[in-house]
Amino acid sequence: MNKIFSKATKKDGADRGVFLNAEPWVLDAASATRAQPLVRIVPGRQDLSIWSKTLFADSPDSLIREFLARVFSVEEVNEVEIQRRDAFGRLRYKRSADKAGIWRKLGRALHGADTAHSSVGHTIAAASSVPLGIDALYLPEHSIGPIRIYRVGSSLSSWRIRRRQGNGAICLAHPVLFNRKDIAYRLEEELAAILGVEAYRTNILTASVSIRFDPHTIDLDLLVRQLEKSWPRLLNGLEGPPSSKRLVASGGLLALSYTGQYLVPAVKPIAVLGVALYGAPNVINATKQIAHFRIGLPALYSAGLVFMLIGGMPFASSVMAVLMQVWKHLGYGTAKRAQRRLFAIHRRRAAKARLLHGDGLEISVDVDSLAAGDRILVREGEVIPVDGIVTAGFAAVDEEFLSGAVGAIDKIPGDPVYAASIIRGGSLIVRVEKIGENTAAGSIGARLPHTQIDFLPSSADAQRIANRNATPALAAAAINLAVTGLMRPSQALIRPDYLTAPQMTAQLGALHNLADGLSRGIYFRDPAALDRLAATDTYVFDDDCDLERRQIEVAAVIAVAGLSEDVILGYTAAAFPVTQNERTIALFAEAGRRDAPIPAVSERTRHAGVVRYLDGHAHLIEIAAPAYIEARDLPVPREVKDRLAAFAEALDDHDKYGREGDEGTRRDFAHQEPLRPAFVLRDGVILGVVILRRQGKLEARDVITALKAHNKRTRFIHISSRPQEEAQERAERVGISTVFGNLDHAGKIRTLERLGHRIVWVGDGAAPGSLSLIKISAVSISVGGLATIASDAADITLLQPGLAGLVPLRSIGRAHRSRIEADYRMVYAANLIGAAGGFAAGFGSLESGLVSHAATGIIFIRHWKRLHDLVSRLEKRRTTLLSSIHMESDQPIAQISGDIKGEERLIDYRDLNAIVEPDSSGEGI
Structure with a gap:
């Protein structure tokens, strides 16, 4: 310078x-x-x-x-x-x-x-x-x-400020945005991922974007810095929206065709020429197909174009072209809007953090400027911006948005925390481990679909089936024309649309099920696995699956002298919503077994280390963690201390009372579900303690029983590097009779290869050597959880510990396949009605096509409603948690959808080839 x-x-x-x-x-x-x-x-x-x-x-x-x-x-x-x-x-x-x-x-x-x-x-x-x-x-x-x-x-x-629209509202302008739908789309995706941005609207004609944001979460300076950092992705990021040129062209042809056919005959030749030019790509594609001895949709559409030229009636072809474009854009728009709302919490990134210096100075900095080892402060009501380890503080952290786990978890020094989690009470000092896309939430959000889900077997299947239907439709039309000489029935036979509705079903249905699964703690890294699930009939459990994990039970109830244990148990059970999580289920099960009275509660709130409520006599009841008791320096009655000493092995090692020392609990702690004792206080006085342990039934046994109930032909196999006798004993306890022990890694690969192509491998997708096992399997499921999600290579990851997620996962896969089959039945029924109408009711091209597209409309409305209902349910739950961070709700975010009745019908996943040559422009002319 x-x-x-x-x-x-x-x-x-x-x-x-x-x-x-x-x-x-x-x-x-x-x-x-x-x-x-x-x-x-x-x-x-x-x-x-x-x-x-x-x-x-x-x-x-x-x-x-x-x-x-x-x-x-x-x-x-x-x-x-x-x-x-x-x-x-x-x-x-x-x-x-x-x-x-x-x-x-x-x-x-x-x-x-x-x-x-x-x-x-x-x-x-x-x-x-x-x-x-x-x-x-x-x-x-x-x-x-x-x-x-x-x-x-x-x-x-x-970015230039065009106008300020009040506190928390701004209109920004940039010349690059002018007439660029692709950049506007990417800008909207970026804004949707910034925590604190509440609404936005782009205008490519004025090259501007209006943004409404929460100034308490993100200020204007930070917002524009985030937008400035996004320019590489804005210019060369996601694929832009589909071009609307053909939609506009088909709309213009519709007006021209109607005018020429019904109002001004002199215009009809121009309309016929326009329709012919519009359909020319199909003629070219049909020629290429026939040259390779294939007949598909382009040939079907070309035949319709020939009939139009012979009859000189372009209006019907124009109507069909418009409808096919309309469904395409409606499906795209529905998926775009839904995915932004469904996956917002996993994509949204906090833009700022409070960086702590050694002298205690607290500085607000951009999250992107943080480095591993930095210490940040996160307060009550805030979203944790990084993955890290708690170094100081005590807080109730809710991970429901991230992993689907309902109910806040108390975090103390040494515990891991994850980005996108919410602190519902207390505050934490966190040592930064990962930021941005390296966090668990960032890894998940980066792979979630934005609009079109690529390489989806059901989409490719729809293309293949539609092409297959072209040959009999053309043959039937040719036979009718040769026998009767009537053109209208032949036009009715070739007009039905076999492609649009099935492809819409595949895309919108998959989007719904991916979001539904994520809300239950099931992450589809490869969405195509959703289709392949229906083709599997064999579960192979590797060593990393915890087959010995047991369900939570109440191990002990301690009460002060003169007070019933049932009262202590009832107070504890009443503190939590009925079906909140495993702990709650265990508490209510034990209360039911003992016939313990559960008091009516009011004003139930959740804070760091404690749940508070008022019982029917207006007593303040508190269910507290050991750290809360220690922080408040509350006196513990002597008899409670003595009884706790006898159960020291059941308590967490991070508490002064110790932690249970068996292998199962050590694994539980690694998965962030410590089973700490619950102290019961009434009006500030400790009355007793409830201790939980994993000593109930084997979880895997119930899972396998439930999966067998879905399909009695399903096989369950255990492969292990343990000695055969030990592996056999472990497997038989959970209901697995086929066991292959003494296997090294190469032996496991050979075993999977011999088992065929319908297997579901269940193991740790981040473990060394797992990639070769994943490649052999039709579907791979990882039990690695959030901690290793960034390096996990499995098709599907269960974000919550244990194998319980396998049951809703199977239901999601079956529901997806059943929905596709039901929509196919509707499409074929409508198309048959249209074809039959050509002979029985004098239907022509227009009437037959309208009947077919009416079915497409019904299918679209069904999928729109399903997505809308799911979005509404998830957003209602998120709003409840964010607006009242201390309130405990009885409504979990993940409601199990209605199960599909009846036996499963297997399909051959080898027929679900996701790579299909695009041989049609998708136009019905």
């Missing part, structure tokens, strides 16, 4: 510097033509124009950023325009009577200290008034138009 703005005095005209003794050297228009300085400056009324080839045309990106950092350090400067092609820059500043004073400030800023050996970051840090966001600015190297940078609060941005 100082090579341009030199401190040295000028020696001759060629070496003249721009600034001398920190005062600006200004050239007027007359002298500018005579001199050839390195930099030329011309002042305006509210701007300063600069010409410099070295600075603007041939300069590296770092020099431009340093220039911006220097000029924006002058607080009066609010806009800079750079035109690289013309080696020109313009600085605009606020109205001021002291223009010379502004120039002197600019001179000092641009002259600066010697920075030949300093970094841009050091230069920026040295000037306290320099705005933030210099490094993230969007500065295209080969821009044809001008680059404009604006001051937005304390930040710099290429």
